[in-house]
Amino acid sequence: MSDEKIRLNTDWLCDCGGCHVALVDLHEKILQVLDSVEIQHCPVLTDVKDYPPARIGILTGSVRTEHDRHAALVMREKCEIIIAFGTCAVYGGLHGAGLAHSREEIMEHVYRRSPTTKTDTIPDAEVSELAKMVTPIDEVIDVDLYLPGCPPHPHFIFESLASLIEGREPRVTQDSVCGRCKRQMIKGDAREIRNTLDEVPDERFCFLSQGHICLGSATLDRCLAPCPNHGIACTGCAGPTMQILTEPYLDIRTEVSDRMARLTAIDEDIIKTYMEKTAKTQYAYAMATKMIGNKPTFLIKKWIADVEGQINE
Ligand code: SF4
Ligand code: SF4
Ligand code: SF4
Incomplete structure (x- = not known):
């Protein structure tokens, strides 16, 4: 392995942010990762708006808006390896349960009825419109590594990143x-x-x-x-x-x-x-x-x- 650091981009699509927080949950092991990795675009850590070329791209969340679709396509173009990180990215996640309701019902509930978020105004500008479907990311772009979990446990996050850094297969079981x-x-x-x-x-x-x-x-x-x-x-x-x-x-x-x-x-x-x-x-x-x-x-x-x-x- 060369001494040059591996460049990493992350981005989040339709998600709760928990998967990005889980990256920080690596605690002291994150120092081991940072020895080998340079974090570039990462919404919770850096203020980098564009997507520099990278070896590894971590995508969390599912595709529910045009913004999500655009970000997934650009990440695929700029990153050699894409990890679908978290259950939302792999299977659509909890947002998939929204498919049991129409978009109108969801917007009405969130913006007009929910006691904690109601505004009486349903936004029609600046907020990307909801797509009809909730889409796992491999239905939009090719994915190289799947890491489900809501969020994945740090044990599996570290193993996945270490395997990519060391150029080997991840050591994970398929147990229930x-x-x-x-x-x-x-x-x-x-x-x-x-x-x-x-x-x-x-x-x-x-x-x-x-x-x-x-x-x-x-x-x-x-x-x-x-x-x-x-x-x-x-x-x-x-x-x-x-x-x-x-x-x-x-x-x-x-x-x-x-x-x-x-x-x-x-x-x-x-x-x-x-x-x-x-x-x-x-x-x-x-x-x-x-x-x-x-x-x-x-x-x-x-x-x-x-x-x-x-x-x-
Ligand atoms: S998989 Fe779970 S923790 Fe990760 S973004 Fe989705 S809802 Fe949040
Ligand atoms: S045991 Fe694991 S998979 Fe099951 S709900 Fe808890 S965290 Fe999720
Ligand atoms: S052994 Fe039983 S309680 Fe434990 S995870 Fe399996 S089904 Fe659930």
Whole structure:
């Protein structure tokens, strides 16, 4: 490796900023990265407006506006390697849940109804118009490395950057969140689906064994399983495992329903129906990706419309 520093650009598209903050969460390891990397365009660290040529480009967020699309295309042109960084960039992320609503509903809620942001004015200038779809970035530009996670854990961020700096493959597993979870899967006697308002689940045993929905078995580990190890069921924020994405007959609903039915006395169809009724939650992070959209779960929007229709009746 030459002594010349590797030039790095980052940019954020439609996102919450959390992925850029996660870069700083490398703590002292960021000094190791900075030994080898020169940060150029980076919205949280530098006031560089253009996009200088770079070896590595980190893109966070999904594409929802013309500005996002433009930034993604310019980054692709200027950077040799593009990392889709974070679940929004890889799968559309939480913004994908917005696809369950029209653009008008979203603008009306944010600018006229939400108590914390309401202005009574819906902006029509200076703010880029929302595109109809939420688009993961690899549907707009080619991506070289995918790093999902909401945000990805510093362990995986460091490994990805180190592998690119050292010119080797990243050393990461394709395990699910269950692989890092300390809870034990046992056959339980739960007869109905429960939630944490009903009871505090026993911390020794798997949430599924106790009748609580947990998406750990359908979710890629890019977080080291903090939620189930600290009393909270996994909501799937790192996006689906490779198995879910690549096996045509598998999706989040079928994987979790099958596993939970085996670990409890609850009928599998009851669990599937529950997951359909709560689809906006269960598929929140991956709803925008065609990889999930092409599965049997293309019915997600119908499930949501059915449930909202029942609520409005
Ligand atoms: S992946 Fe999560 S942390 Fe990263 S920008 Fe999207 S919402 Fe924020
Ligand atoms: S399903 Fe959830 S609670 Fe059960 S082992 Fe997997 S991550 Fe842990
Ligand atoms: S355990 Fe699940 S919800 Fe929690 S950070 Fe990991 S993927 Fe996200």
